[in-house]
Amino acid sequence: IIKFGTMKFVLLIWLATIIKCNEGKRWKDCYPRSCKGERHTLCEYQEFQRGPECNSVITNIVTDEEKQEILDTHNTLRSKVARGLETRGSPGPQPGGVLKALKWDKMLARIAQTWANQCLLMHDPCRDVKRFSVGQNVGYTGNKTRFFDKLSVLITNWYDEVVDFPNYMVKNYQSTEFPVIGHYTAIVWGNTTKVGCGLVRHFTKSSMYRTHLVCNYGPRGNWVDDPVYQTNNE
Structure with missing residues (x-):
């Protein structure tokens, strides 16, 4: 005994x-040092924990086909800017430059999915990884009749903020509350090389079919006073 x-x-x-x-x-x-005391998303929530705003979840998995759609859409848009084919802006056109193709990152996707599972139309306070700081785009589509399946349209909606982006700001990014341009610049930031996204399709309390998308980007962009990307003239 x-x-x-x-x-x-x-x-x-x-x-x-x-x-x-x-x-x-x-x-x-x-509590990574880069997050300035904010608690990391993977510590705040269990990976498969759904928030109270996530009513009647139909799916919260990004399929291989959707992953490819997300990558293809981002890289098609980045290529358009890199080749100097984007004529819009305030003013435009946007200068061509150096934008590498993005690659899928499993850790960024894991963090994005954990945050997407909360169904909140806002940014999580802390999502950085040891390799780099992480940027983020959050958005959703919804209607009364069906789920919106084309993630490419949602991503393109972020990109379409280019219509308000002044081309001279490519060399010296400045944050603005209005017009909103940060989703566009997150997509085309030159030093960003990785993307990972999370997805939830669910019914809202008001009986809307909602597709909720979160994309994380690394290394993050939107650094004030930094160039958005290196232009061809540099």
């Missing part, structure tokens, strides 16, 4: 040590 009790006591100490170490690791991961 004494031996059993001793073994049990030692086991409890061992488990307590492991828990303490894990808590130390979680603290570091949950």
Whole structure:
């Protein structure tokens, strides 16, 4: 009995040590220095935890086909700008420049899906990873009759903010509350090389068919006073 009790006591100490170490690791991961004291999304929510705004979820998985659609749409739009084919702007046209093709990032997608599962039309406070700071676009479509399947249209809606983007700001980005241009610049930021997105299709409390999309970008863009991308004239 004494031996059993001793073994049990030692086991409890061992488990307590492991828990303490894990808590130390979680603290570091949950509060990255770059997030300035904000709690990380993966620590704030369980990966498959749905928020109270997520009523009647039909699907919250990005399929391989949708993943390819997301990548193709982003890279088609980036290529258009890189080749100097975007004529819109305030003023336009947008100068051609150096924009590499984006690649899918599983960790960015995991964080994006965790946030998408909350069905909130806002940015999460902290989503950075050890490799880099992470930017984000959030949006949704909804109607009374059916789910909107074309994610490319939603992404293009973000991009269409280019109509209000002044071409001279490519060399020196400035944040503006109105007009909104940050979704466009997040998509075409030159130093961004990775994207990962999360998706929820659900019925809202007002019986709307809603498609909710969150895309995370790394390294993040929209740095004030930095160039959006390197132009061909540089």
